[in-house]
Amino acid sequence: MSGASITAESIGRRSWLKPSISRERRWALWASYIVLVFFAIGFLAPPYFELVTALKTSQQLGSGKDPWFTAHPFFGNFIGIVTNPDFQTFFLNTVKVTLIVVVLTLVMSILAAYALARMRFFGSQAFATGVFLTYLVPESLLFIPLFKVLSFLHLINSTWCLLLVWPTLSVPFCTWIMIGYFSSIPKELDEAAMIDGASHLQMLWKIFIPVALPGIIAATIFAFTVCWGDFLYPLAYLFTGKQMVLTAGIVSDLIHGDVLDWGHIMAANVVASAPPVIIYAFLMDYYIAGLTAGATKG
């Protein structure tokens, strides 16, 4: 009796389930797109607004008319900012220091990660944990004592001081994700290379680096982004325009220099934001892989 009724019910249920699931899916898809559009507008409005502002003359900006739209884009701000010698200095300084720090970061983190992932030594485990903890230490905890350290070294108000402090932001994380990438390389690969006659350096150079290339790209992107966007250290340690980098320069110098020409400032903002965004656009997968690798680890 009861068995029969259950069968009947389950059959009825199944015929009811199928269209319902697809209907539910369609509904969920629509809802998802609505939510996404809503947040996409919210997320992209500020950069869009910066771009629109950068494309307006000061008269247009002062008119109080629709700040979100311009019918006649004006490129004078971009030309003005790109030819502005201060801005050029900021830009060159940033490129120079960032690139050097990226290279330093890669060398330091790849060497250390290889040693930590493959050549266990006394205290290596604890040291790896220490590296991770260092990554958690925020710059705002250390910028004051570092100010004293840098003034002792006579590096205050010198762009080169960033060569010392920026690696503290980039190297620990890069080492951490490189340890992860290196550890994921099967050990048989080293053994095969060892039997094939490779030395440690050959193993690192000919096997580990090529195999972990996605990780190295991710680490490079991370180091670049972190340095390029850093604001606190340059703001705290650099004072004069000649030594400035983009972030601190745009915020402090350009604002105080001109009489708040917002078209100019936003043009500078857009140009300064462009390199990380462009790198991101081309290497999005590596970018995201690096991001999630860090979280898989921390």
Next chain:
Amino acid sequence: MAQVTLRKVSKSYDQHVQAVKAIDLDIADEEFVVLVGPSGCGKTTTLRMIAGLEEITDGEISIGGELVNDVPPRDRDIAMVFQNYALYPHMTVFDNMAFGLKLRKFPRDEIKRRVDEAARILDIGPLLARKPKALSGGQRQRVAMGRAIVRHPKVFLFDEPLSNLDAKLRVQMRTEIKKVHQAVRTTTVYVTHDQVEAMTLADRVVVMNHGVIEQVGPPQELYHNPLTRFVAGFIGSPAMNFVPVRLETVGNQLMLRLTDEIRLPVPASRVDRYSPYKDHNVLLGIRPEHLTELKDPAKPNVVRFDARLDVTEPMGMEIMVHFRINGTELCGRIDPSVRAEAGEILPMSADLNHMHLIDADTGRVV
């Protein structure tokens, strides 16, 4: 070309765990030796010690008459094929095979000649420009072997090279490995947990268990004359049946007593061998193929009995039947023409000419 010698080789981890216990092994030049045993028996550790990937705690290993205890792997002139192939993922097949030669600074045309030769032997010529990712499991296996062949090493070491392949491919590659060995005749040490692989490939099989060598010998000898209970049970599929019995004399006939009802006469030829174990509890070992349907009762030393079949497994050329005697599960092998259904009682015979008797205390075959 070289022989490999192990003298009292031991490996222990943290003082306590002894993975390999003072083993002695002589591997002749051009010989194909297979180390076989269950996981954790020390076979892989032994292989890795020969390769130099694992430190030797004690003892001596020599390759080609030369002591290699302190020689790093790359100077031992060995080549190894790994279970997961360990192909360099960023290199083409050609570069994978050439890598070891390049590192050893071989001239370019010699490298090319050797790789082409290996590719010909292994039939992977068209794949040379591909990356490992674009290869099937069997092809990767060939490349891994190719990487070993091009080096013309003294010794090939194989670490369970076929266990990542599906069953069909495994059989195919097994033949392939044998062919390659016949072509290049390099001394080979091969590790596997699969006794069929061991039997089919080896000139000599080394059965290991718990870090010691149980028995060394040609496959047929291990099969027919196992020295220990472990070897008897490990070699052969399905495994040998073991039945606890007691050796008794009834009248002046030496009998194997299973239960009060079941007593089996010991073949006359073995009485002398077994009589010291009179009144001992021993294990009777008998292979499934010697427990068959009742055929020719006239044959000497064949006893008949009735078995109630629990399970029958038709295999095509034979039927495996499972039944119990006195609570012990046994497996027999009958002709497919015999009608056998689970639950039925089947008259069967046991051929005691091929029995083994194992001392239950020492685990050794009597």
Next chain:
Amino acid sequence: MIGGPGFAAGPVEAETEAAGGEESMADGTTGISADTLHGFVPSIRRGGLRRFAQRRSTIAVLMCLPLIALIAGLVVYPFFYSIYLSMLNRDATRFIGLFNYRYLLNSDTFDLVIFQSCFFAITAVFFKALIGFILAHVMHNISGRDQRIWRGLLLIPWVIPPALSTLGFWWMLSGNYSAVNWILGQFGIPQIAWLSNTWTARLWVAAVNVWYGTPFFMIMYLATLKSVPDQLYEAAAIDGATWLQKIRFISLPMLRNIISITVLFSLIVTFANFDIVQILTTGAPADTTHVFATYAFQLGIQGGNISLGAAVSLFIFPILAVFSIFILRGVGRRAREGM
């Protein structure tokens, strides 16, 4: 997608096998003449394996040395130096013990700083995690190419240097030409001085941080969601679970660990945030939006009282210390679960 690493392994699964004797790099070339084709004789070097191992660890330490120097010199030393500095008087001439701390804790302004730091961090992290969670699920619903595009778009706030985008926010919010007020004006809502009003300023500071940080949470949760087998959701659907029940009984438990890691991590980072407050309000109005970092900057760098500034920034340390321990535990568990 690129072949990212599996990361099933632990944080540092330092290798257990003491791989026998490899030679060091220096003396690596084995003598081979081109004509020895078959079986050259390797040059055998005898020397205790123990020495190899020692040499190997020496190389390893050498390879770590730059990193060790960096951490020791520019992280560990400054940290302890900071503690020392915080116990000096304004001119750094006299040791005054815990006076700076007592002074700060008695100051009304610093009470505001503590309150705002906590309010800012907690509010911002809560909304970042919540919106990130929602967006990850929403994103997970849509498939393949579309998902890539949307993910790419929604990650943009995280990519732009926060200092620069905060400047854009400032311009959006302030003055007569506030673009936000213009939108509200279209609906007849009067102008609001967002940044000169304590609570609206506090909310906007948090909002900018949410805008900047949410994509990070979204990406983390999305990556973890992708690792949840679809069959779980299908099984739940067959069992008759509603979408809310699916989230409650499948997504949340599966994401629990990554949620706790990201939240703790973000709490540290947000708690120590500098850029947004510095640019958007610089603490105004009347120091009500100052957080530890900006207040330390104002006292230490701009005000020249390094000791007091050091004391302020050290207040970040307790939360860092406590949360780090939990993060390490979470990462360890994650490694063990192999997710």
